[in-house]
Amino acid sequence: MSKQIITLNVNGERQEIAVEPRWTLLYTVREALRLTGSKEGCGTGDCGACSMIVDGRLVTSCLMLAAQADGTEVTTIEGLAPSPVAGADGRLHPVQQAFIDTGAVQCGFCIPGMIMAAKTLLDANPNPTLDDVRLGLAGNLCRCTGYTKIYEAVLSAADRMR
Ligand code: FES
Numbered sequence: 001m002s003k004q005i006i007t008l009n010v011n012g013e014r015q016e017i018a019v020e021p022r023w024t025l026l027y028t029v030r031e032a033l034r035l036t037g038s039k040e041g042c043g044t045g046d047c048g049a050c051s052m053i054v055d056g057r058l059v060t061s062c063l064m065l066a067a068q069a070d071g072t073e074v075t076t077i078e079g080l081a082p083s084p085v086a087g088a089d090g091r092l093h094p095v096q097q098a099f100i101d102t103g104a105v106q107c108g109f110c111i112p113g114m115i116m117a118a119k120t121l122l123d124a125n126p127n128p129t130l131d132d133v134r135l136g137l138a139g140n141l142c143r144c145t146g147y148t149k150i151y152e153a154v155l156s157a158a159d160r161m162r
């Protein structure tokens with residue numbers, strides 16, 4: 001199948017990638033860029049495990065074609081705490097640290113998507129109520145935690161980011 005060249009700015013780095021028309025943003029980021037933090041749970045827009053931030057908006061990247069994302073700024077979970085190998089200091093983003101400190105992570109599969117949703121929420125609303133947090137994370141499913149610790153983590157992250 002013929003490929004088209006698209007340009008994405010992923011976690012601050014410009015990338016030119018040859019993509020097939022059927023490739024999703026999730027597939028492209030995971031397979032072409034080898035950034036595997038974003039997960040494929042359902043592949044149908046229902047679980048939120050693939051959540052990324054595209055031009056400031058939370059997106060289920062399994063439903064977005066790579067070609068639709070041409071020219072956008074994409075942030076994945078890897079962009080929140082760049083690795084020391086990349087010259088960063090290795091400190092986690094406050095949302096990531098809050099998830100660890102509150103024990104909100106069990107198997108971890110849903111967590112990259114949860115954290116991207118939480119970051120998007122807190123960027124828009126730095127003082128969320130519990131109901132705001134529930135609503136902000138309504139598109140993200142977790143099979144392990146029962147959500148209480150996740151909500152606590154997001155409220156704790158809000159405190160840390162003030
Ligand atoms: S994998 Fe995209 S919403 Fe489930």
Ligand code: FES
Pocket residue numbers: 104105106107108109110111141142143144145
């Ligand atoms: S921690 Fe296992 S699915 Fe959420």
